[in-house]
Amino acid sequence: MSVVIRGTGSYLPETRLTNEDLARIVETSDDWIVARTGIRERRMLASDEATSDMATRAGEAALAAAGIDAADLDLIMVACVTPDMLTPSTANLVHKNLCRGRAIPSFDMNAACSGFVYGLAVAKGMMESGDYRRTLLVGAEAMTRITDYEDRETCVLFGDAAGAVVLERSDVAGGILATTLCSDGQHSDLIQVPGCGSRRPASPEVLAERQQYLQMNGRAVFKLAVQSMEQIALDTLKKVGWTVDSLNAVLCHQANGRIVQATAERLGVSAEKLPMNIDRVGNTSSASIPVLLDECNRHGRFRAGDRLLLISFGAGLTWGAAAVEWA
Numbered sequence: 570m571s572v573v574i575r576g577t578g579s580y581l582p583e584t585r586l587t588n589e590d591l592a593r594i595v596e597t598s599d600d601w602i603v604a605r606t607g608i609r610e611r612r613m614l615a616s617d618e619a620t621s622d623m624a625t626r627a628g629e630a631a632l633a634a635a636g637i638d639a640a641d642l643d644l645i646m647v648a649c650v651t652p653d654m655l656t657p658s659t660a661n662l663v664h665k666n667l668c669r670g671r672a673i674p675s676f677d678m679n680a681a682c683s684g685f686v687y688g689l690a691v692a693k694g695m696m697e698s699g700d701y702r703r704t705l706l707v708g709a710e711a712m713t714r715i716t717d718y719e720d721r722e723t724c725v726l727f728g729d730a731a732g733a734v735v736l737e738r739s740d741v742a743g744g745i746l747a748t749t750l751c752s753d754g755q756h757s758d759l760i761q762v763p764g765c766g767s768r769r770p771a772s773p774e775v776l777a778e779r780q781q782y783l784q785m786n787g788r789a790v791f792k793l794a795v796q797s798m799e800q801i802a803l804d805t806l807k808k809v810g811w812t813v814d815s816l817n818a819v820l821c822h823q824a825n826g827r828i829v830q831a832t833a834e835r836l837g838v839s840a841e842k843l844p845m846n847i848d849r850v851g852n853t854s855s856a857s858i859p860v861l862l863d864e865c866n867r868h869g870r871f872r873a874g875d876r877l878l879l880i881s882f883g884a885g886l887t888w889g890a891a892a893v894e895w896a
């Protein structure tokens with residue numbers, strides 16, 4: 570029995586936030602942002618939109634691509650760090666939008682930018698245990714809601730998006746063959762949103778100190794990201810007995826174009842096997858890999874039997890990889 574990706578979907582909000590737009594807000598330039606990150610523009614959700622709206626749209630697209638009705642789902646999981654609200658979960662709200670009262674489990678997972686790869690591992694485990702045949706797994710983020718537009722180091726990076734897959738239990742070989750997950754809480758302070766949680770609840774002081782926004786030590790994260798993604802990629806390839814040369818595509822979390830390129834260089838992955846969309850969407854945290862996966866899939870990039878490696882890295886710190894044989 571295998572767990573295969575039956576359909577993919579994604580959603581990008583309409584509004585584009587270009588480098589020129591940002592250069593009007595903070596001291597930066599299109600040249601600096603393109604050279605240091607590879608990003609030209611990112612998307613921003615509308616004032617009346619929230620993460621669950623984007624997640625629902627991506628989920629509907631994935632269900633349509635899979636030819637599966639929401640009534641046939643057994644499980645809904647949403648990976649995100651920007652839920653609509655603290656509770657109920659964003660997955661509960663997607664369930665409300667899609668399942669119209671049919672009682673199936675739904676819950677959120679927070680593993681930051683690694684959330685989607687963590688989600689693949691959790692979904693595969695639950696589906697192999699026998700109770701769940703079809704899962705909707707979404708990575709969705711309203712990163713612009715937690716971005717500090719007075720901090721030029723972070724505000725150039727992040728954008729909003731949602732990506733989704735429908736996973737199905739199958740008798741056909743392939744699908745998600747192996748996953749590897751890691752975290753290191755020692756470095757939890759390198760990327761954090763310190764305010765508006767239980768340690769520092771929302772207050773005028775917290776807001777005045779701008780602690781409701783994401784803070785990051787970009788340079789330290791950069792180094793750890795490249796090292797960790799290379800190592801976890803090699804560990805995962807070893808599990809399935811694949812070589813780097815045998816891969817058809819490597820889908821890296823679009824954290825920063827230079828991080829992706831450096832990781833690929835260390836692994837020896839050639840440019841044609843390294844799809845990228847960071848120039849158009851920026852860093853969309855847990856939505857990054859499923860959006861890229863959907864774009865590649867819709868462009869007909871994958872054939873049955875293709876070997877895909879998904880690699881993620883993010884706050885926590887968390888990192889992960891998944892070896893997927895396209896089925």
Ligand code: UT7
Nearest residue numbers: 597598601605682721722725787788790791824825882883
């Ligand atoms: O999603 C997973 C988690 N996040 C990441 O993976 C992000 C990891 N880090 C990064 O992407 C990069 O570290 C950044 C894009 C955040 C920063 O790029 P960098 O090449 O590491 O720049 P830096 O921090 O070393 O700064 C170089 C210079 C500094 O000026 P001085 O000290 O050399 O005079 C910064 O003040 O660039 C300056 N700088 C900027 N200049 C223009 C920093 N941000 C900007 C900016 N525009 N937006």
